[in-house]
Amino acid sequence: MNKSEVKWDKKLKIRTIGRDASAEDVNHYPYEPTSYSVLQRLSESGYLTSESCVVDYGCGKGRVDFYLSYSLGCHTIGIELDGNLYQEALENKVSCIKSDKVSFVHTAAEEYIVDSQADCFYFFNPFSLKILKSVIGKVIDSWYERPRNMLLFFYYPSDEYVSYLMTVPEFEFLDEIDCADLFEGNNIRERIMIFEVSC
Secondary structure, rough: OOHHHHHHHHHOOOOOOEEEEEOOOOOOOOOOOOOOHHHHHHHHHOOOOOOOOOEOOOOOHHHHHHHHHHOOOOOEEEEEEHHHHHHHHHHHHHOOOOOOOOEEEEOHHHHHOOOOOOOEEEEOEOOOOOHHHHHHHHHHHHHOOOOOEEEEEEEOOOOOHHHHHHOOOOOOEEEEOHHHHHOOOOOOOOOOEEEEOOO
């Protein structure tokens, strides 16, 4: 096990390590937390600030939410369908050293009505393309209801995700954060693709 994963969990006083495929099905993928090294690179990219409000789809036990709130002081909203993972996220919220700007919603991603203050959205392949399309529809609806600059972050994106995202009329591909050097094997999927929706 990576020492930095253990170190950060201990520092934040949360438990997020490990993979959980107990609720996996054709549309919902296993819980696997984003590596802290990737989150550190994201937080240092300059795209997120203390003013950001980040929606984390398929948040699992809340690692992304707690880390970004701790490192940047931003608001985060974790969306989680699985009841067991949601409960673990709530337990982590109680124990975490900084969780006052972190909240969780127990619902299906495609049912979540986007908070009007949300301006950043994070995805680590939480679900199928079918659900992603529905979620993106909700995000765009929110933008039309209250136009604002939005950033969408897709870590370790699949080819089908990328192919679809490139066709969304409201989206403009903005940048890519390369994370391949953080892991062995030089996997080209080790990146965070960033799309922008602007006023």
